[in-house]
Amino acid sequence: MSDRGRPRSFDRTAALRQAMELFWAKGYEGTSIADLTAAMGIGSPSLYAAFGSKEALFLEATEYYTQAEGTEIWAALDKAPTACKAVENFLRQTARAYSQSDRPQGCLIALGALHEDSSSGAICDDLRRRRAENRTALLRRLERAVAEGELPAGFDSGTAATFYATVQHGMSIQARDGASRAALLATVAGAMAAWQGLAGTT
Structure with a gap:
């Protein structure tokens, strides 16, 4: 059965904030997918399903930073x-x-x-x-x-x-x-x- 439509089992905003702080501390190139999944508390499939890619996640994280910090x-x-x-x-x-x-x-x-x-x-x-x-x-x-x-x-x-x-x-x-x-x-x-x-x- 497809997972499409199922609610995500994590707080997307909280995960985004964790990603933002990691990019903030280490920069885009210095941050790996493994770093991100560890900080966000999710697996890589969930990361890609929720955010699309590392690049898209960074762009969303910088927008979040602009609005929140x-x-x-x-x-x-x-x-x-x-x-x-x-x-x-x-x-x-x-x-x-x-x-x-x-x-x-x-x-x-x-x-x-x-x-x-x-x-x-x-x-x-x-x-x-x-x-x-x-x-x-x-x-x-x-x-x-x-x-x-x-x-x-x-x-x-x-x-x-x-x-x-x-x-x-x-x-x-x-x-x-x-x-x-x-x-x-x-x-x-x-x-x-x-x-x-x-x-x-x-």
Whole structure:
């Protein structure tokens, strides 16, 4: 008799979270199917039946990560009263999120796969797109500040967005290498010291 239509004997969301944390800690290429089935508590047939493939599982796991982890980082951009405070809060929330002790350090989107991979590039393409979307979120907040007259008309929003996105990526690597929250916050302080130069203020 076919198993089609039978309810799965595991919690799919819980299994997906386990996969996400494993990919987060070890990256796409560093994570094997055996690693995944052990962490998720399922056999490989169940993994393939539920998620299709390792590649599809990673893509779903990164979407889950985007929805479940670090949401306070991006919320900080809209909640702050000024662009300067928005960027500072964005980086400070990054420092907190990347240095939590109960989960892998750093960022899955930044560290999940940095080279062309065995998925014919689909994994790298997806992460590259997500990183670009993150930069765009910064860019839009800065452009809004220019439009509202908070920042001067000549403010280079694109350069500033790239700079602060790059700082965030560097913090991810620092965190993965064991940097403390205090060390990450020191990086934030240094990055914000550059704000006056970027904004043309004294």
